[in-house]
Amino acid sequence: xxxxxxxxxxxxxxKHLKKKNGLILGxxxxxxxxxxxxxxxxxxxxxxxxxxxxxxxxxxxxxxxGLSNRRPIYVIRYQGFNWFNAPIILNYxxxxxxxxxxxxxIFIRGIAMEGSIGPxxxxxxxxxxxxxxxxxxxxxxxPKEYIxxxxxxxxxxxxxxxxxxxxxxxxxxxxSDHLSGKLDIVIFGISITRFxxxxxxxxxxxxxxxxxxxxILWIKPFEIKNKWIVALKKAKFGxxxxxxxYTTGVxxxxxxxxxxxxxxxxxxxxxxxKSAGFSKKSDNLPPNTNEIIEKILKIIKNKK
Amino acid sequence: xxxxxRLEIFKKAxxxxxxxxxxxxxxxxxxxxxxVYVSAGQEFIASTxxxxxxxxxxxxxxxxxxxxxxxxxxxxxxxxxxxxxxxGRETGCTQGKGGSASIHSKVINMYGHDGLMGSNxxxxxxxxxxxxxxxxxxxxxxAAEEDYVLGAxxxxxxxxxxxxxxxxxxxxxxxxxKSVRRNxxxxxxxxxxxxxGHEIKDDPKEIEKYSKLFFKKPTLLNINTNRIxxxxxxGKDSDKTFDRFKSExxxxxxxxxxxxxxxxxYIKKLWKLQLEKQ
Numbered sequence: 001x002x003x004x005x006x007x008x009x010x011x012x013x014x015k016h017l018k019k020k021n022g023l024i025l026g027x028x029x030x031x032x033x034x035x036x037x038x039x040x041x042x043x044x045x046x047x048x049x050x051x052x053x054x055x056x057x058x059x060x061x062x063x064x065x066g067l068s069n070r071r072p073i074y075v076i077r078y079q080g081f082n083w084f085n086a087p088i089i090l091n092y093x094x095x096x097x098x099x100x101x102x103x104x105x106i107f108i109r110g111i112a113m114e115g116s117i118g119p120x121x122x123x124x125x126x127x128x129x130x131x132x133x134x135x136x137x138x139x140x141x142x143p144k145e146y147i148x149x150x151x152x153x154x155x156x157x158x159x160x161x162x163x164x165x166x167x168x169x170x171x172x173x174x175x176s177d178h179l180s181g182k183l184d185i186v187i188f189g190i191s192i193t194r195f196x197x198x199x200x201x202x203x204x205x206x207x208x209x210x211x212x213x214x215x216i217l218w219i220k221p222f223e224i225k226n227k228w229i230v231a232l233k234k235a236k237f238g239x240x241x242x243x244x245x246y247t248t249g250v251x252x253x254x255x256x257x258x259x260x261x262x263x264x265x266x267x268x269x270x271x272x273x274k275s276a277g278f279s280k281k282s283d284n285l286p287p288n289t290n291e292i293i294e295k296i297l298k299i300i301k302n303k304k
Numbered sequence: 305x306x307x308x309x310r311l312e313i314f315k316k317a318x319x320x321x322x323x324x325x326x327x328x329x330x331x332x333x334x335x336x337x338x339x340v341y342v343s344a345g346q347e348f349i350a351s352t353x354x355x356x357x358x359x360x361x362x363x364x365x366x367x368x369x370x371x372x373x374x375x376x377x378x379x380x381x382x383x384x385x386x387x388x389x390x391x392g393r394e395t396g397c398t399q400g401k402g403g404s405a406s407i408h409s410k411v412i413n414m415y416g417h418d419g420l421m422g423s424n425x426x427x428x429x430x431x432x433x434x435x436x437x438x439x440x441x442x443x444x445x446x447a448a449e450e451d452y453v454l455g456a457x458x459x460x461x462x463x464x465x466x467x468x469x470x471x472x473x474x475x476x477x478x479x480x481x482k483s484v485r486r487n488x489x490x491x492x493x494x495x496x497x498x499x500x501g502h503e504i505k506d507d508p509k510e511i512e513k514y515s516k517l518f519f520k521k522p523t524l525l526n527i528n529t530n531r532i533x534x535x536x537x538x539g540k541d542s543d544k545t546f547d548r549f550k551s552e553x554x555x556x557x558x559x560x561x562x563x564x565x566x567x568x569x570y571i572k573k574l575w576k577l578q579l580e581k582q
Binding site for chain 2: 056
């Protein structure tokens with residue numbers, strides 16, 4: 001039977017607690033649902049640590065646990081909460097190895113979701129971490145990618161920001177790049193937009209356009225694969241980065257790096273430059289299939 | 305208080321004071337060019353705690369902040385490595401990267417500070433929770449006001465950690481007095497979080513009185529003290545500041561004077577040797 005991302009995370013956490021002397025810390029971990037079913041139903045004695053609601057202090061407490069070599073997993077229920085949770089992690093844990101020669105490995109599970117959850121809780125906000133030294137950022141959307149992220153963390157001693165998305169928790173499939181043939185445009189998808197990119201490819205194929213797909217797993221360091229540049233150079237209308245964060249952060253920086261390497265135009269598409277409200281009308285969602293298609297057709301039209 | 309024990313404390317304080325006198329000298333003659341946060345005037349806090357831990361055979365995790373030379377020296381950090389650190393050398397205790405404010409030593413379990421005031425509060429609590437080792441967190445009266453320090457106090461109390469919060473209360477945030485900043489005190493805050501909370505002077509006798517609580521239950525001591533020199537640098541705000549070091553020297557008499565002379569010669573020599581290496 002195929003295993004979901006949800007089950008993969010839960011198994012990974014269980015292994016971390018039972019076999020690696022690890023800890024998992026966060027707020028309301030044992031509340032209804034155990035964080036979307038991604039946390040084994042264990043006790044504090046077994047390593048599941050309920051923190052108080054003091055977000056900023058909690059970030060610091062996790063850093064302290066990181067210094068003690070317990071390799072804490074830190075659950076941030078909504079990525080928007082990083083405004084309060086990130087400061088001590090970024091200013092201490094990420095610098096500790098460089099300044100004091102004391103590694104402070106932490107596996108931060110930043111969880112994104114969206115839709116009618118207002119101005120803080122929605123979407124991915126890894127851009128908050130991106131500009132600081134000493135951190136690795138990865139956004140796994142498949143079971144194998146999640147295992148890769150965890151294994152990588154266990155072999156290294158850095159701080160890892162793992163940008164999860166609840167929309168991926170039921171996924172059982174692996175996502176691969178599609179870059180063969182003569183392409184019109186290459187979509188570079190990040191996080192939840194990768195699923196949308198797949199749909200866009202199929203719809204546009206029926207309209208006679210060939211869309212390439214490149215899956216961005218590693219956000220920092222941004223791992224640019226050679227085959228992406230080869231495909232981008234050949235693509236008639238350049239590339240488009242899709243993001244679940246604001247485009248003024250990570251996506252723009254990636255576009256710049258891709259353009260420098262390929263000499264091709266790379267556009268960005270992500271959250272709109274506005275605050276999300278709670279109502280459907282005022283929401284700020286990542287680009288959907290229709291919006292992406294519209295954008296691609298516009299790019300093509302403008303270049304013709 | 306046993307006189308020999310008081311002399312043991314004085315030895316540590318004398319090492320710290322003489323070290324800081326040399327720091328100030330070298331700041332003023334521009335041999336040290338980075339910002340320094342001198343702990344002269346406050347050294348009896350770290351010295352007494354270090355002597356108590358030594359007596360109890362406890363090697364705690366230490367989380368200081370920017371005014372931390374005395375913590376490092378009193379708990380056994382090597383003076384030469386601190387001199388090198390202040391001179392920005394790779395042989396310094398923080399590889400010349402931390403400077404005065406981020407002193408670190410694996411040997412004495414002292415963790416460097418990152419410059420965010422009070423961040424050592426929650427970090428120390430997290431380290432104590434994960435290891436269950438006795439832990440001392442040193443905060444200034446201003447850093448203690450940081451909201452995340454309060455969150456950390458609450459959680460340390462809830463988890464009944466073997467932790468000691470020391471508020472080195474010199475009444476100043478740079479030069480802004482406590483009375484301007486708040487109308488509450490840390491002893492009451494600690495008690496409201498169900499910690500042992502007490503307000504005392506930096507008199508070694510008073511600190512020792514509370515030592516039976518150390519690491520048995522989460523405890524906070526707000527210790528009133530005075531810094532002799534500026535917040536940063538080598539100047540003085542006033543010549544009338546009460547100086548615990550002078551008062552202890554007077555109480556302990558000739559033996560203390562002899563000890564102090566010995567440390568004066570030792571520290572001056574160390575600084576001279578290290579400066580000549582430049």
